Amino acid sequence: MGCKEEVGVLSRNVQDGSMTPEAALEAKLGLIGCSPADVRCFLSTHPPPSRLLPGVEALVKTLQARGVAVYLVSGGFRELTLPLAAHLGIPKDRVFANRMNWQADDETGEATRLVGLDASELLAHAAGKRKAIARIRQKHPYHTVAFVGNSLSDMRAVEAPGGADVFIGFGGVEHREEVALATEWYVDGFRPLARGLARYKVAMIGSGAWACAAAHMMAQNTAQHDLADEFLTDVTMWVHDEDYKGRSLVQVINEEHENLKYFPGCRLGPNVVAEGSLEAAAADADLLIFCLPHQYMLGVCQQLMGKVKPGAAAISLIKGMRVQPEGPQLISQMVRRYLNIDCCVLMGANIATDIAKEELSEAVIGYQNLDHAERFKKLFERPYFRITLLPDPVGAEMCGTLKNIVALGAGMVDGLGMGPNTKATIIRQGLSEMREFSKALYPGVHDQTFLEGCGVGDLVATCAGGRNRLVACAWTKAQLEGNAKSFGTLEAEILKGQKLQGTLTSDEVQEIIKRRAWEKRFPLFTTINRIINGHLPPKYITNYIEGGAMEIPGTTSSEEDH
């Protein structure tokens, strides 16, 4: 409108504190005095790309791809800002700017001349940006709000109450020494900001069969070009170190890129880096993946207490639970409690050997924090590994835990030489008890969860081809042949160091059943537990109703338990 110089003086007056932002804006409007036609003309002669600094489009796209909500909070005018927001993919309800007030033509009622600002709009006030942020925060409980601004008055956006958490000084339009001096982080363009975005450091805590197959998938993803600005390429893997043919297992993995002892044949990728110290592996990790036999998890949590990065996110791939006198504790609960970080779970029909061969599988990520679940989905999802997000983390984890007991029953059926009808009966009764037991302990668990990949999907896969089934089958056959062997012996012979979870889980779950006198309510779980502990012969698997109802000294709930 030909008044750039005068408007510039007013802006500088605000900068040096000789004028309030409101007074300056009012004075600017008086100078500008534009019409709607002027606004239209400006918009058509200044399309968004001509008004954007290099790097801002890429930055906004990267942030949004990471799930970061981007807002445009401007002391300018909404009419001029909206086209920029649309170009950047920022929705209208995430734009906060001043609205113009127009003088209407007496005859036609049409807007003719700018006469001021809509005083109801927050941005007209000096503390407007802080108030806009407070309003955003009231509506959405974001954990951290960072504000990028270019003036000293913008810095008020971080003031209490309700302001941003972080201020980033921006000198990309005009370098302002006073802003550069007053801010801890000052940038001269958008590109340094994009480069400064933290890439997530990933640490796998565990190095057994599933841990290796999962690390193989993650390492494929972190090495992928399109995820390179989100995740650090290297995936650290904590290895419970031991000697392997005269070399340390850590050294073997780092040299051969394969865990030759626990999961030979699965190429980990050169970007999986084995680490023998648990604390060193977890230190600074933004994303912690827990995958180890559940009996070792308490020790791991105790060792890591107070040593993980605050704000890190965890996910548990572990199937199992801990039972204490005061009640059960899920592994994800243990992580939250000991490490004070959020913990999702990843559960599904995920037999490690088949995933290592890149055969199609699916899993759910059960979550409380959706941002974290989406991040983990990106980290794990592969064309051969499909992931669904499920807002029932407890249900998913209970499914993964309990199906290992049912798999023992399926193995007994195989060991007895019975066919698919019998196995289907065990699977159906097992699923029913899994649901009943989960809901008895955690009433909020969703019914639908049992029909997902973590429920019936995992149950079918484990009862068809898992390790619990395999060892229970061998154990049953050995009994029938009069050559009885313990589960521990067969675990060592058949699994060669990999660990069976079902027998431990059966004992843990039975402790809960016994304490509550639920034996008749969970006859299959009870019968399986009685069989593996030698109180009933394996053939009782087909007569689980009687097996669960029998009074067997030492296995039935006592007065004291009640």
Ligand code: NAD
């Ligand atoms: P695994 O059964 O292969 O167990 C071997 C691992 O245990 C090795 O890494 C070994 O170093 C470690 N280990 C041995 N002693 C230890 C100790 N004292 N402390 C810590 N670690 C020790 O392990 P996995 O297959 O990766 O299973 C981990 C979890 O994932 C289990 O809860 C399992 O139910 C679950 N899971 C397994 C599969 C599978 O197909 N293997 C699939 C889905 C889920």
Ligand code: 13P
């Ligand atoms: P097993 O431990 O019985 O092999 O089960 C693996 C599993 O959980 C597959 O989803």
